[in-house]
Amino acid sequence: MQKALLLENIHPLAVANLKARGFEVVTTSGALDEDELIAATQDVSVLGIRSKTHVTQRVLESSPQLETVGAFSIGTNQIDLQAAADRGIAVFNAPYSNTRSVVELVIGEIVMLVRHIPQKDRLAHRGIWDKSATGSHEVRHRTLGIVGYGNIGAQLSVVAEAMGMKVIFFDPQEKLAMGNAERRHTLNELLAEADIVTLHVDGRKENTGFFGEAQFSAMKDGAMFINNARGHVVDLDALYAAIKSGHLGGAAVDVYPTEPKKRGDAFDTPLAEFDNVILTPHIGGSTEEAQENIGRFVSGKLIDYIKHGDTSLSVNLPPLTLPWTEGIHRIAHIHRNIPGVLAKINSTLSELGVNIESQVLGTRGQIGYAVTDVADWVDEEVLNVLRDWDETIRLRIMG
Missing domain, CATH: 3.40.50.720 (NAD(P)-binding Rossmann-like Domain)
Known part of the structure; x- marks a missing residue:
C-alpha cells in the first residue's frame, strides 16, 4: 500500500479520496521544517502541502520513494520545481479552486x-x-x-x-x-x-x-x-x-x-x-468552499498521476492527458530531453518482444515524458534495460 502524507490541515475530502483509492494517509495540522519533512517522507509516495511547508532540493533528494507533490493552494513557490522535475517528481497545484x-x-x-x-x-x-x-x-x-x-x-x-x-x-x-x-x-x-x-x-x-x-x-x-x-x-x-x-x-x-x-x-x-x-492571517483562499474544491481537485490530480501517469496541469513535467483503458499496462518513462530517446524506447521494446498498442510523448524544457501502452505485462528484464539508460530519470509501470 502506497503512503500519502498530508500537512497543514488539508481538507478531509482529500484524505477520503486518497483512502478510497487504496492509499495509507497520514495527516498533520501544522507545517514541518526541512529536517522534520525529510524524516517524515522516507516511505511516502505522495506529499500534500499548503503554503508553509517548503519542499527544498534537499528534501526531494532525501525522499527516495516520493513520486508526486500536491500544493493545495495556487502558489508553488514553496516547492523547488526544477529539483522535483530533475528527479521525475510531478508537482500539481490548484490554479482555479480558490x-x-x-x-x-x-x-x-x-x-x-x-x-x-x-x-x-x-x-x-x-x-x-x-x-x-x-x-x-x-x-x-x-x-x-x-x-x-x-x-x-x-x-x-x-x-x-x-x-x-x-x-x-x-x-x-x-x-x-x-x-x-x-x-x-x-x-x-x-x-x-x-x-x-x-x-x-x-x-x-x-x-x-x-x-x-x-x-x-x-x-x-x-x-x-x-x-x-x-x-x-x-x-x-x-x-x-x-x-x-x-x-x-x-x-x-x-x-x-x-x-x-x-x-x-x-x-x-x-x-x-x-x-x-x-x-488577516493568510486567509485569502480559506473558505470552506475553496478548501473543499482544492481538496477534491488536487487529490484527484495526485491519484490520476500515481494510478495512470496523467500529468495534465502539472506545473513542472510535460503535461499529458492520458485516458485509461482497463486491461492495458502502461510504461511511463521520464527522461532527459535529448534527441532519439523515443526511437530508442521503441527499438528496445521491439527487440525484447513487447508489442506497442499506443504511445505519446511530451517535452518541457530539459524533461521528456514518454508513455507507452502495451497489452501484456512487461518483463522485469525490459524495465531494467530502460532504467539503466543514462537518459532515464524515472521509470514507472501501471496496470
Missing part, C-alpha cells in the same frame, strides 16, 4: 477601506461613538488598479466593475481585458491613476521586493493598497513608512514575508499600530 474566495475578500477589503470601517470599528470597541460621513465614500466611480491580471485579477475585474468601479490593470504579458477594464502599459501609469491598488502577482523569486518605496511614492495621495498575493513581493518597511507619513489612506495585508508555521503561533508586525490597516 479564485472566487480571494476575489470576495478583496472586494470586502475595498469596501471596508473606502468607508473607513477599520477605524470606526476600533473606536466602537473602545466605547467611542464616531457617527460621521467625513472621509467615507462609495466604491462606485472609484478607480481600482489591478497589478497582475491572471485568474484572480481578471475575475476581480468583473466583480468590481459590476459594483460600478472603473477598472484599470497592468500585466507585463498580453492579457484579454474583461468587460470595460482598461490596460495600462506601465506600472507607474496605473499607480498615478488608481484610488485602490491591489496586487495579484505570482510568488517567483524574481518578484521579491517588487513593490517598494518607489512604487508607494508613485501612488496617489490618500490611495489604498491591498496585498493578498505573496508576502515577499512587498517591502513592508516601505508600506509602514507610506502609512505613517499619511501618504496612503489605508491598506489591507493578508500575506507576509515571514509567517507563523501553524494556527495559534505568535505573530507580530509593525503595521498593527495603524487603525487604518486591515491585517
Whole structure:
C-alpha cells in the first residue's frame, strides 16, 4: 500500500479520496521544517502541502520513494520545481479552486477601506461613538488598479466593475481585458491613476521586493493598497513608512514575508499600530468552499498521476492527458530531453518482444515524458534495460 502524507490541515475530502483509492494517509495540522519533512517522507509516495511547508532540493533528494507533490493552494513557490522535475517528481497545484474566495475578500477589503470601517470599528470597541460621513465614500466611480491580471485579477475585474468601479490593470504579458477594464502599459501609469491598488502577482523569486518605496511614492495621495498575493513581493518597511507619513489612506495585508508555521503561533508586525490597516492571517483562499474544491481537485490530480501517469496541469513535467483503458499496462518513462530517446524506447521494446498498442510523448524544457501502452505485462528484464539508460530519470509501470 502506497503512503500519502498530508500537512497543514488539508481538507478531509482529500484524505477520503486518497483512502478510497487504496492509499495509507497520514495527516498533520501544522507545517514541518526541512529536517522534520525529510524524516517524515522516507516511505511516502505522495506529499500534500499548503503554503508553509517548503519542499527544498534537499528534501526531494532525501525522499527516495516520493513520486508526486500536491500544493493545495495556487502558489508553488514553496516547492523547488526544477529539483522535483530533475528527479521525475510531478508537482500539481490548484490554479482555479480558490479564485472566487480571494476575489470576495478583496472586494470586502475595498469596501471596508473606502468607508473607513477599520477605524470606526476600533473606536466602537473602545466605547467611542464616531457617527460621521467625513472621509467615507462609495466604491462606485472609484478607480481600482489591478497589478497582475491572471485568474484572480481578471475575475476581480468583473466583480468590481459590476459594483460600478472603473477598472484599470497592468500585466507585463498580453492579457484579454474583461468587460470595460482598461490596460495600462506601465506600472507607474496605473499607480498615478488608481484610488485602490491591489496586487495579484505570482510568488517567483524574481518578484521579491517588487513593490517598494518607489512604487508607494508613485501612488496617489490618500490611495489604498491591498496585498493578498505573496508576502515577499512587498517591502513592508516601505508600506509602514507610506502609512505613517499619511501618504496612503489605508491598506489591507493578508500575506507576509515571514509567517507563523501553524494556527495559534505568535505573530507580530509593525503595521498593527495603524487603525487604518486591515491585517488577516493568510486567509485569502480559506473558505470552506475553496478548501473543499482544492481538496477534491488536487487529490484527484495526485491519484490520476500515481494510478495512470496523467500529468495534465502539472506545473513542472510535460503535461499529458492520458485516458485509461482497463486491461492495458502502461510504461511511463521520464527522461532527459535529448534527441532519439523515443526511437530508442521503441527499438528496445521491439527487440525484447513487447508489442506497442499506443504511445505519446511530451517535452518541457530539459524533461521528456514518454508513455507507452502495451497489452501484456512487461518483463522485469525490459524495465531494467530502460532504467539503466543514462537518459532515464524515472521509470514507472501501471496496470
